[in-house]
Amino acid sequence: xxxxxxxxxxxxxxxxxxxxxxxxxxxxxxxxxxxxxxxxxxxxxxxxxxxxxxxxxxxxxxxxxxxxxxxxxxxxxxxxxxxxxxxxxxxxxxxxxxxxxxxxxxxxxxxxxxxxxxxxxxxxxxxxxxxxxxxxxxxxxxxxxxxxxxxxxxxxxxxxxxxxxxxxxxxxxxxxxxxxxxxxxxxxxxxxxxxxxxxxxxxxxxxxxxxxxxxxxxxxxxxxxxxxxxxxxxxxxxxxxxxxxxxxxxxxxx
Numbered sequence: 001x002x003x004x005x006x007x008x009x010x011x012x013x014x015x016x017x018x019x020x021x022x023x024x025x026x027x028x029x030x031x032x033x034x035x036x037x038x039x040x041x042x043x044x045x046x047x048x049x050x051x052x053x054x055x056x057x058x059x060x061x062x063x064x065x066x067x068x069x070x071x072x073x074x075x076x077x078x079x080x081x082x083x084x085x086x087x088x089x090x091x092x093x094x095x096x097x098x099x100x101x102x103x104x105x106x107x108x109x110x111x112x113x114x115x116x117x118x119x120x121x122x123x124x125x126x127x128x129x130x131x132x133x134x135x136x137x138x139x140x141x142x143x144x145x146x147x148x149x150x151x152x153x154x155x156x157x158x159x160x161x162x163x164x165x166x167x168x169x170x171x172x173x174x175x176x177x178x179x180x181x182x183x184x185x186x187x188x189x190x191x192x193x194x195x196x197x198x199x200x201x202x203x204x205x206x207x208x209x210x211x212x213x214x215x216x217x218x219x220x221x222x223x224x225x226x227x228x229x230x231x232x233x234x235x236x237x238x239x240x241x242x243x244x245x246x247x248x249x250x251x252x253x254x
Contacts, residue, residue, distance in 0.1 A: 006150040006171040009068035009113040012051035015239040029127035047122035061240045066111030072098040106138035108192035131197040135182040197244040206231040226252040
């Protein structure tokens with residue numbers, strides 16, 4: 001069944017070098033592919049987990065997160081009313097999904113997704129997306145935008161506007177995404193954006209996944225470190241897109 005409204009429903013990567021990108025993620029996560037003329041779908045454990053496309057216009061080489069919205073047409077109107085901007089209008093895919101791409105009021109780009117009945121998206125297992133986190137300089141506009149658009153219950157962690165200002169966004173009782181006020185951490189030339197975290201494979205820990213990524217031509221942006229949520233590291237793939245790997249089995253300081 002489709003993801004609940006507010007849940008991550010898809011991720012894809014826009015790059016002018018899809019072949020090298022596929023090879024990199026195959027080597028890192030063991031993804032297999034169903035290739036189409038203008039889009040490739042990645043599978044982990046026979047479940048679709050991501051896509052890679054060659055953009056038709058100039059686009060940054062980044063991963064895009066799509067959140068299930070229930071109705072893309074309704075969401076488009078809601079985005080405008082809440083102060084966001086629709087960048088790609090509602091569009092149907094050959095698999096009967098409908099999506100749009102928007103810029104939220106804090107400046108971050110996000111996709112909204114309407115999955116058809118019976119659609120599947122692999123999450124929270126090896127080689128799959130397991131967390132998504134908005135890094136923004138304008139938490140005061142991001143939080144109400146997403147809460148109103150997708151119905152999140154939001155729990156504040158740390159002091160609003162303080163050194164660690166974070167909200168966890170819940171769908172029902174499940175923590176589903178996060179928002180980090182990165183005002184002090186984002187370089188001036190880096191726009192607000194979503195950070196995606198992928199679970200390492202069972203035969204890897206985070207450190208060996210990082211070593212494998214470097215052998216495959218990737219770069220280390222943040223060395224492995226421990227956290228209450230798992231041992232994690234930030235990488236850059238061979239086409240320049242940043243992402244995190246995390247081993248959620250290795251949690252410290254909970």
